[in-house]
Amino acid sequence: MKTHGLIPLAPLVAVAMVCTVHAQAVQPGDLRASPERLVQAAVEGVIRTIQSNPDTRAGDLGKITAVVQKQFLPYTDFQRTTRLAVGSAWRTATPEQQKQLYEQFETLLVRSYAVSLAQLREQNVKFRYQPVKSGSSAADVVVQTRVINNADEMQIDYRLQRTPNGWKIYDINMMGAWLIEVYRKQFADIVARSGVEGLVKYLTTHNARQNAES
Numbered sequence: 001m002k003t004h005g006l007i008p009l010a011p012l013v014a015v016a017m018v019c020t021v022h023a024q025a026v027q028p029g030d031l032r033a034s035p036e037r038l039v040q041a042a043v044e045g046v047i048r049t050i051q052s053n054p055d056t057r058a059g060d061l062g063k064i065t066a067v068v069q070k071q072f073l074p075y076t077d078f079q080r081t082t083r084l085a086v087g088s089a090w091r092t093a094t095p096e097q098q099k100q101l102y103e104q105f106e107t108l109l110v111r112s113y114a115v116s117l118a119q120l121r122e123q124n125v126k127f128r129y130q131p132v133k134s135g136s137s138a139a140d141v142v143v144q145t146r147v148i149n150n151a152d153e154m155q156i157d158y159r160l161q162r163t164p165n166g167w168k169i170y171d172i173n174m175m176g177a178w179l180i181e182v183y184r185k186q187f188a189d190i191v192a193r194s195g196v197e198g199l200v201k202y203l204t205t206h207n208a209r210q211n212a213e214s
Helices: 010-017 035-052 061-075 078-086 095-120 179-213
Strands: 128-129 142-151 153-161 168-175
Touching: 035 061, 035 095, 035 128, 035 142, 035 153, 061 095, 078 095, 078 142, 078 168, 078 179, 095 179, 168 179
Parallel strands: none
Antiparallel strands: 128 142, 142 153, 153 168
């Protein structure tokens, strides 16, 4: 996958999205659900739909993207992800620039998920979820998971925040690299060279180029 300067999210998320264990249905916004159950529901709901539909199983990227938008996004808070990734520049951005940054970054993240699933939609990877160890009053937690592919094992962590609408995923860590931290460094470099408007244009151009290449 070509990224034209941006570090791709696809390799980071690809393995994390595939599993074989079916969870009891947990809907986004379920205030009673634990963080690990919400992560499991988000992951498995998407992969079940993709594996059960002939078009998505065959690799139709547009339809896979639609599944991610419909079934995975409700479990996330990509607005928070965007604010943290943009960093201090978010406070100096105009409301319109903030709106554009969020929309373009969400487009980038959703497409990365879709590309990941298109590549791994038929793989059989086992996924284990570790219970959260923090107290019940914690507002920000990390769900540790283990991805097992044959003899290989990888740890992937999801960071969630408790919101009025339940727990929401807003960051992912694989092999010590948190998604927000990775993009924050890239975005800071772009803002330093071209300002907030330069970052908006960079993300917009990047997404347009990716769409044209698909």
